[in-house]
Amino acid sequence: MDSLPSHYTHATHQRQLQHALHILRSRAKGPAFSTYAAKLKEDCEAIWEDGRKGCESISLTGNACVLPLHDSTRVHSNRLRMRSACSCGRSISYRSDPFTLESANHEFYMSLSDKCCSTLPQHRLFGRNQLSWMICNIGLRLHTKPRWALSSTR
Numbered sequence: 001m002d003s004l005p006s007h008y009t010h011a012t013h014q015r016q017l018q019h020a021l022h023i024l025r026s027r028a029k030g031p032a033f034s035t036y037a038a039k040l041k042e043d044c045e046a047i048w049e050d051g052r053k054g055c056e057s058i059s060l061t062g063n064a065c066v067l068p069l070h071d072s073t074r075v076h077s078n079r080l081r082m083r084s085a086c087s088c089g090r091s092i093s094y095r096s097d098p099f100t101l102e103s104a105n106h107e108f109y110m111s112l113s114d115k116c117c118s119t120l121p122q123h124r125l126f127g128r129n130q131l132s133w134m135i136c137n138i139g140l141r142l143h144t145k146p147r148w149a150l151s152s153t154r
Contacts, residue, residue, distance in 0.1 A: 007054035007068045017044050059097045060104055075099075086112040088120055 004016060024040055025033075055065035057076045065076040080097040087109050098104035109117075 004052075005054070005066065007052055007066065008048075009054045009056055009064055012054070013044075013048045017041065020044060057099055059099045060101070061097055063097055065099065084108065086116050088117045091116040 004012075008016075020040060021037060024037055028036060051068070053069040055067050055069055055076060057065040059065070059076070059078055059080075061080075063078045063080055066078050067074070067076065076099040078097050081094045082097065083092050084095050085092050091112055093112055095108045096103075098108070
């Protein structure tokens with residue numbers, strides 16, 4: 001139990017339960033074995049049900065949320081962060097592992113656009129009432145030096 005996180009998914013719970021039952025099977029013999037195996041399973045279920053259940057959501061990159069079981073109003077997190085470039089590529093910043101397409105493709109880039117990309121000419125691709133995508137003109141590739149293309153916004 002010491003090696004388990006404070007909250008864990010059903011899959012982790014089942015894997016650890018099977019491991020505990022395997023250890024019991026390898027060391028316990030006799031007529032009371034099935035009684036103790038059932039008791040072990042019951043105790044493990046009770047511990048997991050009593051506040052150790054973890055959120056079952058998986059991020060777009062395949063990593064599980066590490067928070068306790070929560071409702072949809074709370075933002076998921078797995079405490080993973082990655083470096084990503086803004087829409088125009090001139091700035092890089094850290095972002096949390098995304099759990100929704102909107103956070104992956106819209107929220108992160110909009111949070112950086114005020115600091116960087118908003119100064120560039122932009123062209124909206126869809127109607128005004130829809131979630132819009134923008135293209136930024138930053139110049140021709142042959143006029144850009146790669147070491148000058150990115151500036152950090154940490």
